[in-house]
Amino acid sequence: xxxxxxxxxxxxxxxxxxxxxxxxxxxxxxxxxxxxxxxxxxxxxxxxxxxxxxxxxxxxxxxxxxxxxxxxxxxxxxxxxxxxxxxxxxxxxxxxxxxxxxxxxxxxxxxxxxxxxxxxxxxxxxxxxxxxxxxxxxxxxxxxxxxxxxxxxxxxxxxxxxxxxxxxxxxxxxxxxxxxxxxxxxxxxxxxxxxxxxxxxxxxxxxxxxxxxxxxxxxxxxxxxxxxxxxxxxxxxxxxxxxxxxxxxxxxxxxxxxxxxxxxxxxxxxxxxxxxxxxxxxxxxxxxxxxxxxxxxxxxxxxxxxxxxxxxxxxxxxxxxxxxxxxxxxxxxxxxxxxxxxxxxxxxxxxxxxxxxxxxxxxxxxxxxxxxxxxxxxxxxxxxxxxxxxxxxxxxxxxxxxxxxxxxxxxxxxxxxxxxxxxxxxxxxxxxxxxx
Numbered sequence: 001x002x003x004x005x006x007x008x009x010x011x012x013x014x015x016x017x018x019x020x021x022x023x024x025x026x027x028x029x030x031x032x033x034x035x036x037x038x039x040x041x042x043x044x045x046x047x048x049x050x051x052x053x054x055x056x057x058x059x060x061x062x063x064x065x066x067x068x069x070x071x072x073x074x075x076x077x078x079x080x081x082x083x084x085x086x087x088x089x090x091x092x093x094x095x096x097x098x099x100x101x102x103x104x105x106x107x108x109x110x111x112x113x114x115x116x117x118x119x120x121x122x123x124x125x126x127x128x129x130x131x132x133x134x135x136x137x138x139x140x141x142x143x144x145x146x147x148x149x150x151x152x153x154x155x156x157x158x159x160x161x162x163x164x165x166x167x168x169x170x171x172x173x174x175x176x177x178x179x180x181x182x183x184x185x186x187x188x189x190x191x192x193x194x195x196x197x198x199x200x201x202x203x204x205x206x207x208x209x210x211x212x213x214x215x216x217x218x219x220x221x222x223x224x225x226x227x228x229x230x231x232x233x234x235x236x237x238x239x240x241x242x243x244x245x246x247x248x249x250x251x252x253x254x255x256x257x258x259x260x261x262x263x264x265x266x267x268x269x270x271x272x273x274x275x276x277x278x279x280x281x282x283x284x285x286x287x288x289x290x291x292x293x294x295x296x297x298x299x300x301x302x303x304x305x306x307x308x309x310x311x312x313x314x315x316x317x318x319x320x321x322x323x324x325x326x327x328x329x330x331x332x333x334x335x336x337x338x339x340x341x342x343x344x345x346x347x348x349x350x351x352x353x354x355x356x357x358x359x360x361x362x363x364x365x366x367x368x369x370x371x372x373x374x375x376x377x378x379x380x381x382x383x384x385x386x387x388x389x390x391x392x393x394x395x396x397x398x399x400x401x402x403x404x405x406x407x408x409x410x411x412x413x414x415x416x417x418x419x420x421x422x423x424x425x426x427x428x429x430x431x432x433x434x435x436x
Contacts, residue, residue, distance in 0.1 A: 215251030293417025311343030
């Protein structure tokens with residue numbers, strides 16, 4: 001999905017104007033009866049430099065019997081020392097990246113050694129069936145204490161690897177989890193542990209916007225209106241205002257962003273969060289308008305966009321939609337730099353039940369060191385890992401970002417509204433949360 005021009009993409013506008021995902025809470029550390037135990041023996045192979053890394057420390061294991069090296073040069077250890085049960089590794093069809101060429105099926109118990117207490121992002125890499133397109137899939141993960149949760153994964157092509165991200169607070173030196181009930185999946189190809197937080201407490205909503213307040217309130221604490229016209233780098237037609245006619249509370253727990261058209265002149269609203277942070281779980285609940293020629297969006301930019309520019313600051317689109325031009329479809333996209341003006345992008349689409357313009361839908365992001373995971377209504381749609389990038393593609397998602405909500409009119413993407421698009425057109429936002 002391209003929604004930018006050669007010099008000044010839509011995403012650069014903020015600079016010019018100034019991620020059910022699975023979360024496993026309370027995962028216990030595992031005590032080993034033999035002292036150092038299996039976890040300790042594996043931990044001894046982790047370098048002191050890795051142990052000292054703190055947040056961002058990462059270790060990778062693969063079902064490949066001899067381990068693997070990925071395209072970025074990262075070493076993946078054979079998982080023999082950290083898995084029990086299930087099948088022996090089975091080779092998949094050729095063509096998968098090196099860490100994902102073997103898979104284990106059945107019920108698998110993983111014991112992941114970690115260098116210190118903290119909260120770890122555990123990434124399960126799950127192989128799809130090798131033949132035919134894979135429909136929606138699911139995997140059940142059981143915690144050490146017996147609590148089971150099921151992760152829903154969106155459909156994908158044959159043979160493709162999907163990922164499930166789990167947060168694991170650990171007070172000891174190992175994480176334990178059991179993986180089973182693989183539905184429409186060939187098995188587990190790899191597992192990664194990354195230190196996401198030094199603390200082990202539950203995530204807290206540092207941004208919790210419920211849009212309560214009197215109807216007609218346009219100016220909200222914690223948000224600012226970005227205003228003006230000039231095309232916003234995408235040839236758009238609207239002028240953003242801070243008028244209540246374009247953006248205001250409805251009085252029933254929603255914020256309405258309304259695009260209006262009068263004689264070819266268009267106005268709308270655009271909100272930018274004052275809250276800026278690095279990492280966490282982000283979620284917005286909203287209903288979008290259905291008109292053609294509109295671009296409602298819930299997205300993020302790197303907080304340094306005014307100085308770094310776009311695409312160097314990075315962009316994450318949690319929700320964009322073209323309304324009647326693509327009925328029922330929403331877009332999620334990750335953008336970053338590769339030395340070109342346009343940068344790299346990873347576009348994905350989803351189809352929320354009933355359509356994004358029919359009722360409220362949840363758009364979520366899990367953002368932890370080295371991984372981004374996008375979900376719609378709790379179903380994991382796409383995951384991007386740092387090691388998935390090409391040689392010239394740079395990962396820029398290890399610094400603060402802010403949130404944006406807007407309804408653009410016209411431009412190169414989605415095009416000029418046709419006469420059939422009746423104004424006003426409104427996006428209703430029910431809530432925005434950022435847990436860290």
